[in-house]
Amino acid sequence: MPRFFDIAIPVPMRQTFTYRLPERLSGQDVEVGRRVQVPFGNRTLIGVVLSEPVDPELDPEKIKDIQALLPQESQLDEQQVKFLLTCARYYHHPVGDVFSQALPVLLRQANDIDLRQPLCWQVEPSLSDDDLAEKLASIAKTAVKQQALFALLKKQGAMTWPQIRLSGFSKAQLNALLKKELLLESRLPSKVFRFEPKLVATENKLQLTTEQALVVSQISQHLNQFSCHLIDGITGSGKTEVYLQVMEKVLQQHQQVLVIVPEIGLTPQTLHRFEQRFNVPIMLHHSGLNDGERLQTWQSARLGSAAIVLATRSGVFTPMPNLGLIIVDEEHDSSLKQQEGFRYHSRDLAILRARQQQLPVILGSATPSLESLHNAQLQRYHYHRLTQRPGNSKLASMQLVDISTQPLVYGLSGLVQQAMRTTLEKGEQVLLFLNRRGFAPAIACQECHWVCECQRCNRPYTFHHNQQLLVCHHCGSQRRVQKQCQQCGSVRLSPMGQGTEQLEQRLAELFTHYKAVRIDRDSTRRKGELEKRLEAIADNEYQILVGTQMLAKGHHFPNVTLVVMLDVDGALFSYDFRAPEKMAQLLVQVAGRAGRASKPGKVLIQTHYPQHPLLQDLVNNGYEHFARFALMERQQAMMPPYSFQGLVRAEANNAYLPEQFLRDISSQLNNSECALCGPVAAPMEKKAGKFRFHLTILGKDRKSLHQTTQLLIQLAEHHPNKNKVRWHVDIDPQDMSW
Numbered sequence: 108m109p110r111f112f113d114i115a116i117p118v119p120m121r122q123t124f125t126y127r128l129p130e131r132l133s134g135q136d137v138e139v140g141r142r143v144q145v146p147f148g149n150r151t152l153i154g155v156v157l158s159e160p161v162d163p164e165l166d167p168e169k170i171k172d173i174q175a176l177l178p179q180e181s182q183l184d185e186q187q188v189k190f191l192l193t194c195a196r197y198y199h200h201p202v203g204d205v206f207s208q209a210l211p212v213l214l215r216q217a218n219d220i221d222l223r224q225p226l227c228w229q230v231e232p233s234l235s236d237d238d239l240a241e242k243l244a245s246i247a248k249t250a251v252k253q254q255a256l257f258a259l260l261k262k263q264g265a266m267t268w269p270q271i272r273l274s275g276f277s278k279a280q281l282n283a284l285l286k287k288e289l290l291l292e293s294r295l296p297s298k299v300f301r302f303e304p305k306l307v308a309t310e311n312k313l314q315l316t317t318e319q320a321l322v323v324s325q326i327s328q329h330l331n332q333f334s335c336h337l338i339d340g341i342t343g344s345g346k347t348e349v350y351l352q353v354m355e356k357v358l359q360q361h362q363q364v365l366v367i368v369p370e371i372g373l374t375p376q377t378l379h380r381f382e383q384r385f386n387v388p389i390m391l392h393h394s395g396l397n398d399g400e401r402l403q404t405w406q407s408a409r410l411g412s413a414a415i416v417l418a419t420r421s422g423v424f425t426p427m428p429n430l431g432l433i434i435v436d437e438e439h440d441s442s443l444k445q446q447e448g449f450r451y452h453s454r455d456l457a458i459l460r461a462r463q464q465q466l467p468v469i470l471g472s473a474t475p476s477l478e479s480l481h482n483a484q485l486q487r488y489h490y491h492r493l494t495q496r497p498g499n500s501k502l503a504s505m506q507l508v509d510i511s512t513q514p515l516v517y518g519l520s521g522l523v524q525q526a527m528r529t530t531l532e533k534g535e536q537v538l539l540f541l542n543r544r545g546f547a548p549a550i551a552c553q554e555c556h557w558v559c560e561c562q563r564c565n566r567p568y569t570f571h572h573n574q575q576l577l578v579c580h581h582c583g584s585q586r587r588v589q590k591q592c593q594q595c596g597s598v599r600l601s602p603m604g605q606g607t608e609q610l611e612q613r614l615a616e617l618f619t620h621y622k623a624v625r626i627d628r629d630s631t632r633r634k635g636e637l638e639k640r641l642e643a644i645a646d647n648e649y650q651i652l653v654g655t656q657m658l659a660k661g662h663h664f665p666n667v668t669l670v671v672m673l674d675v676d677g678a679l680f681s682y683d684f685r686a687p688e689k690m691a692q693l694l695v696q697v698a699g700r701a702g703r704a705s706k707p708g709k710v711l712i713q714t715h716y717p718q719h720p721l722l723q724d725l726v727n728n729g730y731e732h733f734a735r736f737a738l739m740e741r742q743q744a745m746m747p748p749y750s751f752q753g754l755v756r757a758e759a760n761n762a763y764l765p766e767q768f769l770r771d772i773s774s775q776l777n778n779s780e781c782a783l784c785g786p787v788a789a790p791m792e793k794k795a796g797k798f799r800f801h802l803t804i805l806g807k808d809r810k811s812l813h814q815t816t817q818l819l820i821q822l823a824e825h826h827p828n829k830n831k832v833r834w835h836v837d838i839d840p841q842d843m844s845w
């Protein structure tokens with residue numbers, strides 16, 4: 108009797124496909140989670156087996172054969188398959204694509220792959236102290252980085268290349284030490300992680316404050332079962348120390364820990380702190396790794412040999428058979444939500460996974476999302492607060508600076524310049540926050556006011572001075588700088604407004620005795636550049652830090668005592684109902700970079716609207732008060748988290764088709780328990796040449812949202828124009844500007 112299996116394959120259809128196990132493979136075991144190679148149309152695809160053998164619904168004659176079973180060493184376990192199926196259902200996303208996204212790129216192909224454990228390096232253990240000292244002396248005094256790398260490995264034990272790189276070292280430095288026979292190269296052991304007391308560097312453990320101790324003990328009472336904990340702790344209150352101490356208890360049970368953070372490349376110090384505490388295999392998962400490195404993380408996690416996986420959002424899919432805890436740090440951060448393709452929220456999936464696998468999950472933030480606060484209010488989550496900074500560091504004071512009535516010099520008010528001078532003269536650092544990359548956000552004609560726009564987006568090009576380019580920040584298109592106005596022919600074109608690139612230049616004129624450094628996506632594009640700049644800031648080589656929100660994220664700048672937000676007005680009048688929440692979070696997070704050591708910090712916020720209630724509330728009463736008020740507003744307006752939202756987006760080369768498409772499917776929908784809003788043009792109606800429309804679904808509960816979404820998808824899939832319009836569904840959308 109031939110056997111048939113349901114298989115998920117990466118095609119844009121919301122269904123699974125049945126295949127036959129051919130005679131020549133019939134002797135083999137086919138477990139749920141096995142990767143297989145199957146024919147589809149005239150292509151060959153990699154799929155994943157979803158079921159035990161099934162009775163086919165189709166005529167067996169029409170069912171195609173599985174071409175090959177791929178190595179068992181790369182298969183998913185049943186737990187993982189169950190989780191991914193739930194993900195696909197929750198987000199109404201094609202199941203094959205969910206599986207494909209959850210696999211490392213190399214496993215989406217049929218090629219032979221190297222599934223060995225990653226290489227790692229440690230100080231040659233066979234060398235005596237005397238030998239070491241002698242060899243160490245052979246490293247030139249001037250080779251400071253080699254010395255430092257050696258010292259790090261000596262302290263740390265074995266490290267993989269991604270770890271070494273993130274610590275700021277190069278392959279050349281590593282190779283130099285290898286050549287001098289100071290290091291032993293081996294593969295990370297593939298044995299399952301087992302805890303031993305000596306793996307914790309207890310000397311680095313901090314004496315917990317009363318508040319911290321309480322949180323650690325409360326969470327520790329809930330290990331080995333599902334529970335969700337929200338740690339609402341002000342910036343610098345020591346959330347990381349709480350994570351570390353709970354992690355230790357989980358590791359002690361020989362279990363694995365998954366830590367999800369919004370960015371890793373941006374915040375290498377998170378990894379340092381883990382390494383300093385735990386001498387266990389820590390594997391990384393983030394966009395700075397190549398495909399091979401990502402596969403190695405996946406594999407050691409899957410084998411149970413990685414004790415800790417530190418990952419960005421897609422790390423939530425890492426298979427970890429002995430998982431005992433998930434931590435989502437900065438749970439409010441919008442980069443935890445994937446904005447294209449499979450649009451999942453990593454925090455929400457972490458909770459779903461924790462529930463399915465019966466383990467605790469910790470969400471941490473100084474500015475929790477309104478969703479999480481609401482869940483805490485409903486007592487779905489355990490709510491923990493950290494209200495103080497350990498030691499004598501105080502939260503920075505915030506002050507609004509009215510710029511509607513005073514002249515600015517390069518965007519800086521007199522009061523701000525004065526405060527900067529005072530701070531700099533004391534030998535302390537200043538951080539200037541401006542969320543706008545480039546030299547100027549537009550180039551305009553002085554005669555006729557024509558603005559040079561991207562034709563594909565109908566938005567102004569941003570002027571990048573260093574590259575002498577105009578770049579569209581919406582679609583990425585670039586062109587050379589125009590010399591002449593296209594409307595009136597005048598050559599009097601000039602930049603309008605100010606971005607970080609310009610600000611950095613101007614500061615050199617204003618503060619001649621001090622050095623400024625810029626941190627944004629442009630200035631840190633080159634590998635290792637960010638680390639270099641952060642290090643130089645720590646060494647006080649720069650006194651003025653200019654940056655975008657890259658600077659707001661989790662950094663610890665002990666000598667920064669003044670933070671200036673140059674322009675926060677954009678968010679005050681946004682169409683997006685989440686804009687005030689995001690702006691409040693950003694403000695508090697940036698402010699949290701000031702005065703983190705013993706020196707008190709100050710935050711100056713420049714605005715044209717100092718009386719705006721949102722700003723007043725934040726500055727006078729803090730985030731908690733703001734959040735309570737914002738939640739009340741959401742409740743009155745019946746917006747999330749008091750309702751459940753889905754969004755159908757459609758786009759096409761003309762404006763008519765997507766609007767008509769959405770209108771058709773919404774008008775064909777009968778008896779929906781949800782309110783449908785739209786179709787309306789997206790806030791950015793045209794992007795990269797496509798016209799875009801929205802249909803919003805608002806349900807009073809999740810069940811009705813799911814039902815309505817399901818029905819709309821069916822209608823869309825049968826619409827005659829379904830191939831002329833590109834459309835997708837976004838459940839719990841975060842960014843309505845798309």
Ligand SMILES: Nc1ncnc2c1ncn2[C@@H]1O[C@H](COP(=O)(O)OP(=O)(O)OP(=O)(O)O)[C@@H](O)[C@H]1O
Pocket residue numbers: 313314315316319340341342343344345346347348472473497498661662663699
């Ligand atoms: N119990 C403690 N005793 C002394 N110092 C502590 C203690 N806990 C944390 N710290 C120190 O306080 C500083 C801030 O801690 P940490 O970075 O963990 O804060 P956080 O809450 O994660 O902040 P943020 O939200 O801004 O990232 C660190 O330098 C940390 O070493």
Ligand SMILES: [Zn+2]
Pocket residue numbers: 561562563564565579580581582583584795
């Ligand atoms: Zn564009």
